[in-house]
Amino acid sequence: MKTTALTSDPLRTRNAIVTRTAGRQYGPVKRLVSPSDLGGVLKPFVFLDYFDSSVESEMRFSMHPHSGLATTTVLLEGEVEYEDTTGASGIMPSGGVEWMNAGKGVWHDGRARGDGPVRGYQLWVALPPELELGAPRSQYLSASEVPHTGPARVILGCYGDVESPVPAPAGINYLLVRLSAGERWQYTPPAGHEVAWLCVQRGALRVAGEPISNELVVFGESEDGLAFTADKDSEFVLGSAVLHPHNLVLGYYSVHTSAEALRAGEARIREIGAQLHRDGRIG
Template identity: 50%
Template structure:
């Protein structure tokens, strides 16, 4: 991954919230890794990981079962649709603005609850949230929310948190906002973060934003810490992007292969739980099963 710090000479002297880093990430197939816990994640935690995925919807079939602990994942669809199937939540379709929320907590294996829907192509973001100590080894909590369940505040879908009096139905920890925004060509919109939300970033999936420096599709931009608003303008075409702000996560990041915790002891507990669940999963997969899907293992 190549990070591009923005020099002060490149910054607009009239803006109060300058971009400090930008990246186009590193691609592998249909997925571009824009942020990992070991690079930009430590700058804007609790946001610690971001993938932009785009391609033939059939690529989702190749996603393997994999574990997590200590984090929550939130998947947002920006184009096309995916089908979900879960023993606790039933089945349905997630399209633009729809959300899969998975609080891994103390340990979970997943990866087969989503499958291609009716669209040939799919695009969206997967974000990881570092959980606070009270939740990092807690029980698993998952939600599948179709687009009609996600509230709007102007041009924004409120994915996590609350904005302009609109509360997301996602059961996320307090202290963070995550919005999906579509602006028409030439349209401007200002995001005013809560006063304690010093971390601020955005990533564009379609179009180009003036922020006031240009942020193109496929790029992630991190703003300098602070509390000031940002005004964003879509240029010659419609722009679709996600923007997140949060109270900074005050803990160090203890990193495993699929886990992020606040300390080595919590990480060890999460990895031990993952290993125990993995034994049960492998036993399940060895048995004949009439269902084509594999449930979430927790």
């Protein structure tokens, strides 16, 4: 049995899974976390979708706005054509990553390309007050630009001696992990990372003897590590973080830390939307 670990020290492991969810299916999209439900427990992780075009052939995310948060799209299969109001546009290939810091307001869209399957995750991260009304910024990485350590690709944050090139807020790790059947792997979170969760949509795992498959699980607050065994070839995303110490003040596409910040973000979204309408980009 193959074992992969980044430390030889004994791992103090979290034993408690406090929540499980299989999510809700909306066409090709499975919603696993929303700001109004598990997002309040997992903040700064406030939203997670898993999308798979094999569930429904037509998959397009029309131009829509955000403010006060950052979106991260991890593309597992296929190609997606993208555009955003920072001026970026192009094609994100399989294995690519999109980081969209919406700040004070941005609009973006995406649509699947080609006839093959398009599959991946979109995550929202709540931003701290010093960033939630900043200038929007987008970044698009190819698969070769996403660093890895062992079986883990480091999408956000730092792990081991590897750091993601994405300028995410401090205190957040987000990894994509692939394990072969029978493989064991240990995750030791950085100090202060008491929030932890994982989502597996392909394969089957065990953590502290608990089976996990086709679901998202939330672990009890702790700085202890996690020890995984793959019962099948498995692919999963894993998040850990320092707890976001601010309230979640919600708009339809926005997450802020105060009502005042939400008003400012939504006002800027309306301004951009009005210009897009004048340009004939939206109805």
